[in-house]
Amino acid sequence: MSEPSDLLAPLRAVEPDERTTVDIGRAIRTGKRRKRIRNGLTALAAVVLTVVALSPFLVRPSPPPEPAGPAEFDVLRQVVRVGSAAGYHGMSYQTGRYQHTILLARAADPVAQELGAITVHARGRYPGQGGPGWAPHGQPAPDVHGRRAVWLDAGGLLAWEWGDGAWASVRLEPSFPDMRDRAHRVAQSVVPTADTPVRVPLTVDGSTLRQVSLVGVRIPLRGTGDLGGLVFASNDEPTAPNAVVVLEEDLAVHVESVDAPLMGVAGEVIDSVEAVSDPANRDNWVANPVR
Amino acid sequence: MTADTAGAHLTVVAVSDDEEFTAYVTAALPRLRRLAHVLCGDGHRGDDVVQIAITRLYAHWRKARAADDLDAYARTVLVRAFLNEHRRRWGLVRLVGGSGELPQVEQAQPDVETREVVWAALRRVPPKARAVLVLRFVADLPVAEVARALRCSESTVKSQTAHGLAALRRLLGKEER
Known part of the structure; x- marks a missing residue:
């Protein structure tokens, strides 16, 4: 029988790559923000306790405010992670300034096919969103992670408030009799992340980004036919005409689509898109594709 | 300044919490990244866990600095971050694919194949038992x-x-008969 230490001996020589995404400065910035929130909550709790102690018949303490959802996203960072749930898993994740979209496929399908999507909107950016207390049209649904949810009348099956004033929705192709239940389970698998950088196997020449800019990146989750993509448009609105350049599984750069209004202006940008050196080695993928 | 105080001339260098934290993490980073890499079985996920851990470490820096053993404190934060991320079903999602989805080009190292086999088996051991095996x-x-x-x-x-050892031996085909 081998000794335990012998069994794991091959892992003793493991050394991480010298290149790293760990950023001490970012840890300090995020840590400061958390400390401020924590200190604010502590101070608030102290004030509430004092007031309650002094005026037990006058006030009922209100719950501490929860952090508001972001008003816009960094297109180079992922804001949520999506687990496998209700027979679905994420195929790809596309970022954008005002919404992130995760395409869904059925886990059981041997070849991934888009059968739904999760759309995560920035605060105030859900289509038609109004002021505080607003909710999409529909019937109340069970909470998602303790937050309000709605069975949608249109535009999907379920929407939920994933951050204060920030809504997300799930759309699924009708395939089963219990689609609502499945949509709810999919929504529960969506977890906000702590600002995770994306990495892509493509770069674009920054000097070409004049009439159009990089408005999003696409990263593969499971079973997609490409290894990642860059999305260009003349503005950040999700409905703006765009051009998408992807790196296919065979490591060829491919123009997936160009909307007509961009035909004349995106050519130089598209031509400047290149794969990173040895893209099969994901250690070479980059967190910032603008070179 | 009196003669007495002039004789007791002390040089006091004010080091801010941020500088102290940065100096500590810079020095500790190689071993934190290595531990996270082995725990996660993936360098990128390992770095994500380290990022989460050092952010938490910063948020509790004064408490950490006062600990009897700062390295042990930092290691605990890292292991908790690893286990928490598993609980959040992170393990079900691969941002850029796992070793089975994309070819990995490794630097020439001895016994890389054995290492990959052990690693693949270890990744299938439940997270807490995996953490125990790696730490021990x-x-x-x-x-x-x-x-x-x-x-x-x-x-x-x-x-x-x-x-954990029983599971690992079973996965590696070294089960005792």
Whole structure:
């Protein structure tokens, strides 16, 4: 029988790559923000306790405010992670300034096919969103992670408030009799992340980004036919005409689509898109594709 | 200044919390990244866990600095971050694919193939037992130290060790008959 230490001996020589995404400065910035929130909550709790102690018949303490959802996203960072749930898993994740979209496929399908999507909107950016207390049209649904949810009348099956004033929705192709239940389970698998950088196997020449800019990146989750993509448009609105350049599984750069209004202006940008050196080695993928 | 105070001339260098934190993490980063890399079985996920851990470490820096053993404190934060991320079903999602989806080009190293086989098996061991095995047999920590890192009893560490080793041997085809 081998000794335990012998069994794991091959892992003793493991050394991480010298290149790293760990950023001490970012840890300090995020840590400061958390400390401020924590200190604010502590101070608030102290004030509430004092007031309650002094005026037990006058006030009922209100719950501490929860952090508001972001008003816009960094297109180079992922804001949520999506687990496998209700027979679905994420195929790809596309970022954008005002919404992130995760395409869904059925886990059981041997070849991934888009059968739904999760759309995560920035605060105030859900289509038609109004002021505080607003909710999409529909019937109340069970909470998602303790937050309000709605069975949608249109535009999907379920929407939920994933951050204060920030809504997300799930759309699924009708395939089963219990689609609502499945949509709810999919929504529960969506977890906000702590600002995770994306990495892509493509770069674009920054000097070409004049009439159009990089408005999003696409990263593969499971079973997609490409290894990642860059999305260009003349503005950040999700409905703006765009051009998408992807790196296919065979490591060829491919123009997936160009909307007509961009035909004349995106050519130089598209031509400047290149794969990173040895893209099969994901250690070479980059967190910032603008070179 | 009096003659007395002039004689007791002290040089006081004010070091801010941020500078102290940065200096500590810069020095500790290689071993934190290595531990996270082995725990996660993936360098990118390992770095994500390290990022989460050092952010938490910063948020609790004064408490950490006052700990008896700062390295042990940082290691505990890292292991908790690893286990928490698993609980959040992170393990179900691969941002850019796993080793089975994309070819990995490794630097020439001895016994890379064996390492990959062991790693693949270790990744299938449940997270807590995996953490116990890595801390005990890769990081060479004693049972008491592992129990401290995982905030559990020593008997739990021992039972998790037994379960983890049995699972690993089974996965590697080294089961005792």
